[in-house]
Amino acid sequence: MNPIFQAMLKAALFQKVACPSCKRSQVVSAQKKKAGTRCKYCGSGIPPSSP
Ligand SMILES: [Zn+2]
Numbered sequence: 001m002n003p004i005f006q007a008m009l010k011a012a013l014f015q016k017v018a019c020p021s022c023k024r025s026q027v028v029s030a031q032k033k034k035a036g037t038r039c040k041y042c043g044s045g046i047p048p049s050s051p
Pocket residue numbers: 019020021022023024039040041042043044
């Protein structure tokens with residue numbers, strides 16, 4: 001597969017978010033980012049972010 005296409009696909013599926021509580025950034029799926037998720041470091045909720 002084309003590596004550029006692969007990178008684009010990955011960027012579309014996984015996005016970086018910063019935890020509002022501990023400020024650590026982590027990669028979550030775009031779906032989780034939309035719906036809101038939980039910080040894997042401190043466990044506090046990360047609210048859904050609008051693009
Ligand atoms: Zn956190």
